[in-house]
Amino acid sequence: MNTPQTDNKTQWLYLFIGLAVLLNFTGLFIPILAPDGTLYAVIAKTMAQRNDFVNLIVHNADWLDKPHFPFWVAALSFKIFGISTWAYKLPGILFMLMGGYYTYLLAKLLYNKEVALWSVLILLTSQHIILSNNDVRAEPYLTGLIIAAVYHFYLAYLRGNHWQLLWGAIFTACAIMTKGMFALVPIGGAIVGHLAITRQWKQLFHWRWLLAAVLIGIFILPEIYCLYEQFDAHPEKVVFGRTHVSGIKFFFWDSQFGRFFNTGPIKGKGDPSFFIHTTLWAFLPWSLILFAAIWHFVKTGIKNVQQREWLCISGSLLTFLLFSASKFQLPHYLNIVFPFFAIITAQYFIGLQNERTIKTIRAVQTGLVLVLLLAIAALQYYFKPDEFEWDDAVTLVVWLALLAILPTKFAATDYRQTAFRTLIAAFVVNLYLNLAFYPSLLKYQAGSEAAVWINEHNTQKLPLVQSWEDANYPMEFYIEQPLTIVNEDGSGKLPATPFMFYGPATVVASLQAKGYHIEKQANFERYWVSRLKPKFINHATRAELLIPMEVVIVK
Structure with a gap:
């Protein structure tokens, strides 16, 4: 009991x-x-x-x-x-x-x-x-x-x-x-x-x-x-x-x-x-x-x-x-x-009972919490997420207030002071990541973004073609119609025109050079979002790494 x-x-x-x-x-x-x-x-x-x-x-x-x-x-x-x-x-x-x-x-x-x-x-x-x-x-x-x-x-x-x-x-x-x-x-x-x-x-x-x-x-x-x-x-x-x-x-x-x-x-x-x-x-x-x-x-x-x-x-x-x-x-x-x-x-x-050990852990974890909060602040400053809404900001402010107040309810030698401080910091970090960072990051996963656009706008149900690319599965999962995948350069067995094509702007240009008539429909920017680099994280230099992607009708 x-x-x-x-x-x-x-x-x-x-x-x-x-x-x-x-x-x-x-x-x-x-x-x-x-x-x-x-x-x-x-x-x-x-x-x-x-x-x-x-x-x-x-x-x-x-x-x-x-x-x-x-x-x-x-x-x-x-x-x-x-x-x-x-x-x-x-x-x-x-x-x-x-x-x-x-x-x-x-x-x-x-x-x-x-x-x-x-x-x-x-x-x-x-x-x-x-x-x-x-x-x-x-x-x-x-x-x-x-x-x-x-x-x-x-x-x-x-x-x-x-x-x-x-x-x-x-x-x-x-x-x-x-x-x-x-x-x-x-x-x-x-x-x-x-x-x-x-x-x-x-x-x-x-x-x-x-x-x-x-x-x-x-x-x-x-x-x-x-x-x-x-x-x-x-x-x-x-x-x-x-x-x-x-x-x-x-x-x-x-x-x-x-x-x-x-x-x-x-x-x-x-x-x-x-x-x-x-x-x-x-x-x-x-x-x-x-x-x-x-x-x-x-x-x-x-x-x-x-x-x-x-x-x-x-x-x-x-x-x-x-x-x-x-x-x-x-x-x-x-x-x-x-x-x-x-x-x-x-x-x-x-089970900690040694006061010196408790103080050491408290100091280390307090420092770690500060580093994590600074990392989130730096991420917000450099990345500038598009999906950071006012309600997300209010949620984080509430948790930051809780971080400042709740641990002080416990004595310095009580493990719960450090435990709750660490715990609440984990909430702050991951709420920011899941409410602001990842939703904004996934905007650069162009395949899933383009698939959602095509599902809504391809009212004529034109055949859909995608040029091969590494990690091209987002389009295949999110699209709600059959998908034909051709070679990376756009070569391969294409359906009869007209058809809808999704791929890099360079491949679209090569199709146009082959004599196809191109009607541009939508533009997207692609980055391999599971391989983050500082240059991409930095909003000022991000454009240098983005690959222009297009949805076009080929006739």
């Missing part, structure tokens, strides 16, 4: 958790970010429109890269709600919120209610979690599924409950069908690490884990079936420039271990320090406390191994080390261990 003191310490937290949930929905209607987000959305759109939940198709060609689960869920959402930005993003956000719920359950089971509530808040206000709920790919699904699997497997170990084992296997199978076999690393790392470090050998080699493996194997059969039907049953298909490609082999080996060892068809370059500096910004504003928490946990834990839980540290650090050793690294890979990071951070923060 919670004491009155504990209840008093958590009275604000429910309100802020509700607000954090809303914060993660603020990106729901922002256009989907290219290239990966729009690519995934196009695959799900094609799946829903064709009623084909077996084959993954891009540009009428077979696509072999990611497993099916997130596409199944997004396509089902399209079936229910129609094809739209929010219908694509909604399932991912809900899976992420499910991850928040399971983070609460696991933290409460391992520690107490106060740690559990702060764990949820830390998770839901971490920078890359909020970003991933705007730029939805596989990670929101995976984050929710992995922490759910760990929770149920841990309960199966504690209580010997077969139903918990079943649920753990279901969530694990869904995680594997989202990202591949590496999803087993944080799940297995958490359970195996805890049992091995605490020397519970009998529990580690218990027959229940063999049963779990069998159940997982059964539950991933839909993925195996789809891969067999699309690839293994058709060795004549050309994939990665060759025939006789096994989708099942790719799923179990090439997509995971092939990337890890850089021997698969999709290669990258590894940097052992990549995820250290990635964590610094991706887990903001909690990352510095996290590093202190991990150091403190390991330092004190080795002195009292049997009395500590090792789930979170094992699941997160094993995954972290494996990703760091990999040759294929991307920032969003790390999201899946953020629930563990949140619990580690919360239990450390709340």
